Amino acid sequence: MRAGQQLASMLRWTRAWRLPREGLGPHGPSFARVPVAPSSSSGGRGGAEPRPLPLSYRLLDGEAALPAVVFLHGLFGSKTNFNSIAKILAQQTGRRVLTVDARNHGDSPHSPDMSYEIMSQDLQDLLPQLGLVPCVVVGHSMGGKTAMLLALQRPELVERLIAVDISPVESTGVSHFATYVAAMRAINIADELPRSRARKLADEQLSSVIQDMAVRQHLLTNLVEVDGRFVWRVNLDALTQHLDKILAFPQSPSHHPEIMRLFPRAQMQTVPNAGHWIHADRPQDFIAAIQGFLV
Numbered sequence: 001m002r003a004g005q006q007l008a009s010m011l012r013w014t015r016a017w018r019l020p021r022e023g024l025g026p027h028g029p030s031f032a033r034v035p036v037a038p039s040s041s042s043g044g045r046g047g048a049e050p051r052p053l054p055l056s057y058r059l060l061d062g063e064a065a066l067p068a069v070v071f072l073h074g075l076f077g078s079k080t081n082f083n084s085i086a087k088i089l090a091q092q093t094g095r096r097v098l099t100v101d102a103r104n105h106g107d108s109p110h111s112p113d114m115s116y117e118i119m120s121q122d123l124q125d126l127l128p129q130l131g132l133v134p135c136v137v138v139g140h141s142m143g144g145k146t147a148m149l150l151a152l153q154r155p156e157l158v159e160r161l162i163a164v165d166i167s168p169v170e171s172t173g174v175s176h177f178a179t180y181v182a183a184m185r186a187i188n189i190a191d192e193l194p195r196s197r198a199r200k201l202a203d204e205q206l207s208s209v210i211q212d213m214a215v216r217q218h219l220l221t222n223l224v225e226v227d228g229r230f231v232w233r234v235n236l237d238a239l240t241q242h243l244d245k246i247l248a249f250p251q252s253p254s255h256h257p258e259i260m261r262l263f264p265r266a267q268m269q270t271v272p273n274a275g276h277w278i279h280a281d282r283p284q285d286f287i288a289a290i291q292g293f294l295v
Contacts, residue, residue: 052125056107062096072143078106104235114242134159
């Protein structure tokens with residue numbers, strides 16, 4: 001296994017929940033429905049309920065008769081994490097494949113509101129607009145929790161659900177995420193530097209806190225140039241304010257029992273020799289696992 005597997009606190013397998021085509025209504029037997037509730041502590045101004053944002057996405061064309069596959073990235077990630085996998089999956093399955101930037105990530109708008117409830121709302125707004133429901137939702141880490149809540153709140157939108165290396169419970173032992181945010185906020189790079197030099201300097205500064213090169217390279221995918229200045233496209237202020245909620249999960253006090261309570265027909269599959277970023281460590285095995293659940 002590679003050094004990037006120091007994220008040992010996270011579960012080391014792909015968890016996939018396959019929702020049946022039948023029984024997907026609000027009283028179907030394959031899930032426990034969770035009501036849609038506004039996030040009262042999301043940081044919205046004036047007590048107003050947070051509103052969905054127009055998310056940035058990339059849609060690969062395919063057969064409209066087949067359920068589309070939607071990829072949701074994890075914390076510090078973006079839709080580009082799944083570029084190669086999305087292209088291969090679209091070619092091999094003939095399905096439409098959507099990759100999406102979550103709010104405060106990638107090219108999607110920034111907002112002080114950050115919770116799984118509002119991220120689920122973002123998708124409830126986007127997916128019907130694109131005519132992609134019901135769809136197969138593949139969510140990694142933070143994206144997996146968003147996908148699970150979406151399936152519980154609006155099961156009619158989700159044909160099948162694949163949650164990658166995450167459970168519907170609080171993620172314990174990942175205080176290093178706060179360390180990552182602090183290290184990224186402390187980066188100091190002069191303006192007008194060549195991109196290669198800026199990335200090298202950022203990597204050097206991060207290395208004093210984050211020894212794992214694979215983790216640093218993942219974080220550096222968020223470093224972008226805007227008007228001659230290098231900035232983080234991920235909204236570090238929002239992550240700092242709401243990190244406790246991102247590491248938690250609504251209404252989930254346990255682990256395996258909670259998986260089976262919420263998703264009674266859950267199936268689990270292990271991807272050997274992979275760390276937390278399974279799609280980067282073992283892309284072919286990851287694609288094979290997804291295709292197996294599509295059958």
